[in-house]
Every structure is written in C-alpha cells, then in structure tokens.
Amino acid sequence: MNEVYINRIGKFLPNDPISNDEMEDYLGKINDRESKGRRIVLRNNGIETRYYALTKQGKPTHTNVELTANAIRNLLDDEFSGDQIELISCGTSSPDYLMPSHAVMVHGELKNGQSEVNSASGNCCAGMNALKFGYLSVKSGNTSNAVCTGSERMSSWMLADHFNKEVENLKELEEQPIISFNKDFLRWMLSDGAGAFLLQNKPKGKLPLKIEWIEGYSYAHELEVCMYAGSEKQADGSLKSFSDYPSEEWLNQSIFAVKQDTKLLDKYILDKGVESTKHALAKHDITPDDVDYILPHVSSHYFVDGLYERLVKAGLEFTREKWFLNLKTVGNVGAGSVYLMLEELVNSGKLKKGQHIYLCVPESARFTYSYAYLTVC
Known part of the structure; x- marks a missing residue:
C-alpha cells in the first residue's frame, strides 16, 4: 500500500466578503420584512x-x-497540469443539478483530459467522503494522484423569492405570513466557496501533509433526520420526498428549502461528536497529546465551548491553543469548510515538520462524523 500526501491545497471564494448587515441586500427580504431571527442567529453563530x-x-x-473548477485550477501550474489528474473526487451538499453528478460536470468544466470521477453526496461530510475516496485510490495504487474537493453554493437556495409563494399561500389561508424558524435559521448560517486538495503517492512541495488515516461514523440507525431539503418531515420522523408531492406544493410549502430541526441539533450534535471522536482516537491509539492542531468544522461558535467542555469531561482535552477555526471570516461552507480551514492553516506559517493535525467534521443531516489525522512532513 502506498503512503498518501496532500501536496497542494487550492481554494476559491467568490466576490468580496459580505458583512452581517449586507446579507439581506443579497438574499432579499421575505414578504418585504426584515427577518426576526436574523440578529439572534448571527449573534450566536459568531460569523462576521x-x-x-x-x-x-x-x-x-x-x-x-x-x-469547484476554480479551486482545482488554483492547484495547477507547469509542474502539475490538468491533464495529469487521474481522479477527480468531489463532495457537496448543494450540486447545481439533480443529475448529472457534480463531479462529471466539474470534469466537463475543466476539460483537462481523461480522468476517473467520483461524486460524494450528503452534507458537510461529503467533502471528507470525497477525500477518503481519493485517499483510498492513491493508497491502493489504483491511481498515483487524486484531486479531491469540497464546495457549496447555498446562497441561491436562500433567496427570498424562493419563499414568497409560501408566504402568499399563508396569507390566503389567513395564517401568519412568516416562514418557520427551521427554514429561516439556515438563511443566516450558510456560505459559498470551494477548496481542493492534490493527493499524491510521494511527498512534494514545501510542506506536504501525510494522511495517516480517515474514519467515518454514522448514527442514522439511532437518530432521525435533523437537516433536510427536497422533502418534508412527517409526524413519525420519516421524510416525504418532493417527488411524492403535487408540483404546486413544491412552492406552496417551500419543499426544496433547506430545513433543520434545531432541537435535535442541540440535543445530539455534540454528544455524538464526542462519542465518535473517542472511537476514532482509540482505534488508532491516539490521544490529544498527539495532536498539535485540531480543526473542528462547527456551524456556529455557539457550539465551540460546549464541544470543548464535553471533550474534557470525556477525558479528551485538546487545549484551546490547539484549536484552529476560520468560521468568523469565511462562514460555514459546509462540505468545503475543512478544506478552507486547512488551506488557511498551511499558509499561516505556523506549521512545523513532525506536527500532527486532526480534522473533525460533523454532519447534522442524520448525525454523521468524519475524522482525519495528518502529519506535517
């Protein structure tokens, strides 16, 4: 089996950074009214x-x-060109199309020549699942390199226009013309961007990162759905697909809106994160002392102190100077967040050879967790 190294990291963030006060200028106001939940959500999530x-x-x-294609292009130069890419593995929770898959469309956009492609669907863990596919391909010798990506374009899902028909319908029914908090909440949480890693079977470049292992855990067998789109949650916790609704209901109920059960999120996301972290570290005989930097993907700074405290209670104290986040300035880019965090850490000048980095990605959709352990070479 080959060793696998992240030799290059690229990113692409569209346009200029947008402040909290500008958000409704871009997303619009539902029913021409400012959101009542916006300031509360932004105060808790800490995104600026x-x-x-x-x-x-x-x-x-x-x-x-x-x-995604632009993030990949930022990996390329005269030493490694697009026609050398053997595998493109892409993860996102916001593809542009139901079909074809995201990865084949990225391949078509790049026009880089023959490549194997893989699309990882899901939510925040989709980027890590794309990374694991590339890692296993290079490790097994199936390919000598792989380009792996995590990306999101959620802003177009959050536009006020997508919710106005539901508000009009509520008015006709003489009900309160306000969309539910589980829909409005996510309008102030999610961001756009893409990150890309070049994986190769030999270390190259100034500061290659060796992937020691990648682990994943799902709790779907225990817990019901927490975050969803293209469906409605039923009283028994099951989901009813958009394809089983009359098409007029797609607009009347904002069926395609991204929704989150915040009560379930608050109840389980941290505890299951600690439980799965214990499993991953124990499997590989790793302790927090073996970690120099922990990169936790969190949707909100609201969870940071709680996660730290629960880890300490479980006997897993990652001291606060080891935590590296960029949520405040980049926002929550879902499947792309861990790529963007690692890119920023690598370019910060803080890393030294021999250090270890622990990537932690939770996914609230039905409570899935992914972890990776890296060594700076």
Whole structure:
C-alpha cells in the first residue's frame, strides 16, 4: 500500500466578503420584512463575514461547478497540469443539478483530459467522503494522484423569492405570513466557496501533509433526520420526498428549502461528536497529546465551548491553543469548510515538520462524523 500526501491545497471564494448587515441586500427580504431571527442567529453563530456567488440583485455570479473548477485550477501550474489528474473526487451538499453528478460536470468544466470521477453526496461530510475516496485510490495504487474537493453554493437556495409563494399561500389561508424558524435559521448560517486538495503517492512541495488515516461514523440507525431539503418531515420522523408531492406544493410549502430541526441539533450534535471522536482516537491509539492542531468544522461558535467542555469531561482535552477555526471570516461552507480551514492553516506559517493535525467534521443531516489525522512532513 502506498503512503498518501496532500501536496497542494487550492481554494476559491467568490466576490468580496459580505458583512452581517449586507446579507439581506443579497438574499432579499421575505414578504418585504426584515427577518426576526436574523440578529439572534448571527449573534450566536459568531460569523462576521461570508462569501456569496451572487450580485446584490440576487443574480448568480458562479455555479457550484465553477467554484469547484476554480479551486482545482488554483492547484495547477507547469509542474502539475490538468491533464495529469487521474481522479477527480468531489463532495457537496448543494450540486447545481439533480443529475448529472457534480463531479462529471466539474470534469466537463475543466476539460483537462481523461480522468476517473467520483461524486460524494450528503452534507458537510461529503467533502471528507470525497477525500477518503481519493485517499483510498492513491493508497491502493489504483491511481498515483487524486484531486479531491469540497464546495457549496447555498446562497441561491436562500433567496427570498424562493419563499414568497409560501408566504402568499399563508396569507390566503389567513395564517401568519412568516416562514418557520427551521427554514429561516439556515438563511443566516450558510456560505459559498470551494477548496481542493492534490493527493499524491510521494511527498512534494514545501510542506506536504501525510494522511495517516480517515474514519467515518454514522448514527442514522439511532437518530432521525435533523437537516433536510427536497422533502418534508412527517409526524413519525420519516421524510416525504418532493417527488411524492403535487408540483404546486413544491412552492406552496417551500419543499426544496433547506430545513433543520434545531432541537435535535442541540440535543445530539455534540454528544455524538464526542462519542465518535473517542472511537476514532482509540482505534488508532491516539490521544490529544498527539495532536498539535485540531480543526473542528462547527456551524456556529455557539457550539465551540460546549464541544470543548464535553471533550474534557470525556477525558479528551485538546487545549484551546490547539484549536484552529476560520468560521468568523469565511462562514460555514459546509462540505468545503475543512478544506478552507486547512488551506488557511498551511499558509499561516505556523506549521512545523513532525506536527500532527486532526480534522473533525460533523454532519447534522442524520448525525454523521468524519475524522482525519495528518502529519506535517
């Protein structure tokens, strides 16, 4: 089996950073009213700026495919060109199309020559699943390199226009013309962007990162759905697909809106994160003392102190100077967040040979967790 190294990291963030006060200029106001939940959500999540692939008129400036392809292009130069890519493995929770898959569309955009492609669907763990596919391909010798990506373009899903029909329907029914908090909540949480890793079977470049292992855990057998889109949650916790609704209900109920059960999120996301972390570290005989930097993907700074405290209670104290996050300035880019965190850490000048980095990615959709352990070479 080959060793696998992250030799290059690229990113692409669209347009200029957007402040909290500018968000509704881009996303619009539902029913021409300011959101009552916006300030509460933003106060808790601690995000100060984020990026949207939109103009102030709500017009798209980039597709998810273009964001991803641009991040990959930022890996390439005369020493490693697009026609040398043997595998493109892409993860996202916001593909531009139901079909074809995201990865084949990225391949088509790049026009880099023959490549194997893989698309990882899901939510935040989709980027890690794409990474694991590339890691296993290089490790097994199936390919000598792989380009892995995590990306999101959620802003176009959050535009006010997508919710106005539901509000109009509520007015006709003489009900309160306000969309539910589980839909409004996520309008102030999610951001756009893409990151890309070049994986190779030999270390190259100034500061290659050896992937020691990648682990994943799902709790779908225990817990019901927490975050979903293209469906509605039923009283028994099951999901009813958009394809089983009359098409007029797609607009009347904002079926395609991204929704989150915040009560389930608060109840389980940290505890299952600690449980799965214990499993991953014990499997590989690793302790927090073996970690120099922990990169936790969190959707909100609201969870940071709670996660730290629960880890300490479980006997897993990653001291606070080891924590590296960029949520405040980049926002929550879902499947792309861990790529963007690692890119920023690598370019910070803080890393030294022999140090170890622990990547932690939770996914609230049905409570899935992914972890990776890296060595700086």
